[in-house]
Amino acid sequence: MxxxxxxxxxxxxxxxxxxxxxxxxxxxxxxxxxxxxxxxxxxxxxxxxxxxxTGPGEGEELARLRRENAQLKRDNKELAMERDVLKRCMVLWVK
CATH class of the missing domain: 1.10.10 (Arc Repressor Mutant, subunit A)
Known part of the structure:
Protein backbone atom coordinates (compact mmCIF):
# COMPACT_ATOMS: atom_id res chain seq x y z
CA MET A 1 0.00 0.00 0.00
CA THR A 54 17.51 36.09 -3.56
CA GLY A 55 14.13 37.04 -2.31
CA PRO A 56 12.30 40.28 -2.97
CA GLY A 57 14.54 43.26 -2.28
CA GLU A 58 17.66 41.22 -1.60
CA GLY A 59 19.11 41.89 -5.04
CA GLU A 60 18.77 45.64 -4.54
CA GLU A 61 20.32 45.41 -1.10
CA LEU A 62 23.20 43.36 -2.48
CA ALA A 63 23.86 45.98 -5.18
CA ARG A 64 23.74 48.77 -2.56
CA LEU A 65 26.17 46.91 -0.30
CA ARG A 66 28.56 46.32 -3.20
CA ARG A 67 28.52 50.04 -4.06
CA GLU A 68 29.09 50.93 -0.42
CA ASN A 69 31.94 48.42 -0.19
CA ALA A 70 33.62 49.89 -3.28
CA GLN A 71 33.29 53.42 -1.85
CA LEU A 72 34.77 52.33 1.48
CA LYS A 73 37.70 50.69 -0.31
CA ARG A 74 38.37 53.93 -2.23
CA ASP A 75 38.18 55.95 1.00
CA ASN A 76 40.51 53.52 2.75
CA LYS A 77 43.06 53.76 -0.05
CA GLU A 78 42.95 57.56 0.05
CA LEU A 79 43.38 57.62 3.84
CA ALA A 80 46.32 55.23 3.60
CA MET A 81 48.02 57.55 1.10
CA GLU A 82 47.39 60.56 3.37
CA ARG A 83 48.83 58.66 6.33
CA ASP A 84 51.97 57.81 4.35
CA VAL A 85 52.44 61.45 3.35
CA LEU A 86 52.07 62.56 6.97
CA LYS A 87 54.61 59.94 8.09
CA ARG A 88 57.13 61.27 5.57
CA CYS A 89 56.48 64.85 6.65
CA MET A 90 57.00 63.91 10.27
CA VAL A 91 60.32 62.23 9.45
CA LEU A 92 61.48 65.37 7.62
CA TRP A 93 60.31 67.63 10.45
CA VAL A 94 62.12 65.58 13.10
CA LYS A 95 65.37 65.76 11.14
Missing amino acids: ADKRRKFDAEFREGAVRIVAETGKTLAEVARDLGINETTLATWVSRARQAGG
Missing part, protein backbone atom coordinates in the same frame (compact mmCIF):
# COMPACT_ATOMS: atom_id res chain seq x y z
CA ALA A 2 1.43 3.36 -1.05
CA ASP A 3 1.93 6.05 1.54
CA LYS A 4 0.33 9.42 0.99
CA ARG A 5 2.79 12.09 -0.07
CA ARG A 6 3.51 14.82 2.42
CA LYS A 7 3.18 18.40 1.17
CA PHE A 8 5.29 21.23 2.51
CA ASP A 9 4.35 24.87 2.10
CA ALA A 10 6.74 27.41 0.57
CA GLU A 11 7.51 28.99 3.94
CA PHE A 12 8.67 25.67 5.39
CA ARG A 13 10.85 24.96 2.32
CA GLU A 14 12.43 28.43 2.44
CA GLY A 15 13.08 28.06 6.14
CA ALA A 16 14.75 24.71 5.67
CA VAL A 17 16.98 26.08 2.90
CA ARG A 18 17.85 29.08 5.09
CA ILE A 19 18.84 26.77 7.95
CA VAL A 20 21.23 24.88 5.65
CA ALA A 21 22.73 28.12 4.34
CA GLU A 22 23.08 29.97 7.63
CA THR A 23 23.98 27.32 10.19
CA GLY A 24 26.63 25.43 8.28
CA LYS A 25 25.04 22.12 9.24
CA THR A 26 25.05 19.33 6.69
CA LEU A 27 21.99 18.46 4.67
CA ALA A 28 21.69 15.19 6.56
CA GLU A 29 21.69 16.91 9.96
CA VAL A 30 19.08 19.48 8.97
CA ALA A 31 16.89 16.88 7.27
CA ARG A 32 17.04 14.66 10.34
CA ASP A 33 16.22 17.61 12.65
CA LEU A 34 13.22 18.59 10.51
CA GLY A 35 12.04 15.03 9.95
CA ILE A 36 12.23 15.13 6.16
CA ASN A 37 14.07 13.12 3.55
CA GLU A 38 17.62 14.26 2.82
CA THR A 39 17.02 14.02 -0.94
CA THR A 40 13.98 16.28 -0.65
CA LEU A 41 16.00 18.90 1.21
CA ALA A 42 18.85 18.62 -1.30
CA THR A 43 16.37 19.30 -4.11
CA TRP A 44 15.05 22.40 -2.35
CA VAL A 45 18.58 23.71 -1.75
CA SER A 46 19.54 23.04 -5.37
CA ARG A 47 16.49 24.88 -6.68
CA ALA A 48 17.18 27.84 -4.39
CA ARG A 49 20.76 28.05 -5.62
CA GLN A 50 19.66 27.90 -9.26
CA ALA A 51 17.14 30.66 -8.62
CA GLY A 52 19.91 32.80 -7.17
CA GLY A 53 18.62 32.48 -3.63
